[in-house]
Amino acid sequence: MRITSKVLITLLIVVAITACFSLITHLSNESQPVGDEIPARILISQTPLSTPLFVAKKLGLFKLHGIDITLIPCNGGVECMSMMTHGKAQYATISESVAMFNSFRDTDFSIISTFVTSDDDxxxxxxxxxxxxxxxxxxxxxxxxxxxxxxxxxxxxxxxxxxxxxxxxxxxxxxxxxxxxxxxxxxxxxxxxxxxxxxxxxxxxxxxxLGFQGMYTLSFNLATMNRKDETSHERSKRILAALQQAITWIQDHPEKAKAIVSDTLNIENNQLDWMWRDYVFRLSMTNVLLANLQLQARWALEHNLVEGKQPDLRSILDRSALQAMQDEVVGQ
Known part of the structure; x- marks a missing residue:
């Protein structure tokens, strides 16, 4: 049976409309805001290391993933950690060194993910x-x-x-x-x-x-106070989903990302270029982080910078929210 040109054109139009509808539905599902918003307060160090959080806030990615976000500026990880333990926020950006020192005083917190590393910061x-x-x-x-x-x-x-x-x-x-x-x-x-x-x-x-590049690799991490309730886990998972999307955007649009950081921190592009080449943005929770924590803990004990026995540093690493977020991405 021959198919007339008019029938063929009609079929092609139907196929095209179906394909467009499927694409629109897929994109809509990808960017559809998540249910009810969960409030979250993050103490954020005023450094370009915090770029994924600045970008996620600017692009509305926290809101997209169901987080009503408040970013609270602080002057370095030590101050951020102190403010978090005093109830100023649920989360803080800290280096692994700050986590190690605090683990000797308090283990009621966890790192839920590293989001950037640098060997020349x-x-x-x-x-x-x-x-x-x-x-x-x-x-x-x-x-x-x-x-x-x-x-x-x-x-x-x-x-x-x-x-x-x-x-x-x-x-x-x-x-x-x-x-x-x-x-x-x-x-x-x-x-x-x-x-x-x-x-x-x-x-x-x-x-x-007078230092040496590569002598020490700094990791910058998102930490939270331990709360074993369903809302806290869901909040952490949504925050990490927003950061993952922000990191993907940063990798695709580095100059636009630098412009956001420059505007947020009021620093020049030359300054960002000075630091940016050494940054590796990625959500992770690796054995390298644990090894660095253990190495620094032994150093702190040997130099009498801390008191007491070395804690089990595995107890301050909680990858459950990161794993749940990654499982959801794979399942989509």
């Missing part, structure tokens, strides 16, 4: 005009560090790698936003800190980095 900066060209030149000198943080672990790792002892230098504990000023006026001879302070230091004075 921390730096040991000094002023070359004062004759500092290598870390060995700092023997007997004062170094500004942020207590109980990645800043302190990084400094001691550099000293060990250079054949120096922790007692070879004087450490001066400072808030992150005081480091540059204290070095500039000569109150400390060098500073150990993360970005954006490294960039801000070199933007205002001539500095030399």
């Amino acid at each position: 921390l730096k040991l900066l000094a002023l070359p005009r004062r004759g500092f060209t290598s870390i060995r030149d700092l023997k007997g000198k004062s170094i500004g560090v942020i207590k109980s943080s990645a800043s302190e672990f990084y400094l001691d790792s550099l000293l060990l790698a250079s054949g120096m002892k922790p007692t070879d230098i004087e450490r001066v504990y400072l808030k992150p936003d005081k480091l540059i000023q204290m070095m500039k006026i000569g109150k400390v001879d060098a500073i150990s800190s993360w970005e954006p302070w490294g960039y801000r230091a070199q933007a205002t004075m001539d500095v030399v980095n």
Whole structure:
């Protein structure tokens, strides 16, 4: 039986309409907001490491995944963690070093996912005009560090790698936003800190980095207070789903992502370019994180920075929300 041209055209139109309807339905299902919104408060460190959260907020991805989000700025992971444990929010962005130190005092919190890593975020900066060209030149000198943080672990790792002892230098504990000023006026001879302070230091004075790239890989993580109820689990799962979507968007649109961060933190594109190349954005919970936590815990005990027995650091890693989110993505 021959099919007339008119019948063939009609069939093609029907097929095209069906395909379009299926595509629209699929896209609608992918971006359809989730049921009732769950309120969530996240303490967020004001650093480009927090990019996935800034992007998720800007693009409305938290709302898309059923989260009524409030982002509360804080000055570094130490402050974020302290505020969370005092009930200011359910979540906080912290490095693994901050998690390790707090695990000796309180195990009623968990890391639910790493969302970015960097092997060059921390730096040991000094002023070359004062004759500092290598870390060995700092023997007997004062170094500004942020207590109980990645800043302190990084400094001691550099000293060990250079054949120096922790007692070879004087450490001066400072808030992150005081480091540059204290070095500039000569109150400390060098500073150990993360970005954006490294960039801000070199933007205002001539500095030399006495550290080594790759000596330490920083992980930035989302932590929460332990709550074993269904709402808390669902909230964490939705937040991670929003961050996963944000990370995919960041990888596809790096320049637009940098523009969001630049506007949010009021920093220049040059500063972001300085740091961005070292960032790896990815949701994960790997054995590398556990190994780093255990290594840093032994270091803290050996240097009398903490008291008591080493806790079981596996107890502060909870991948249940991450696994549930990933299972849902696979099942779609």
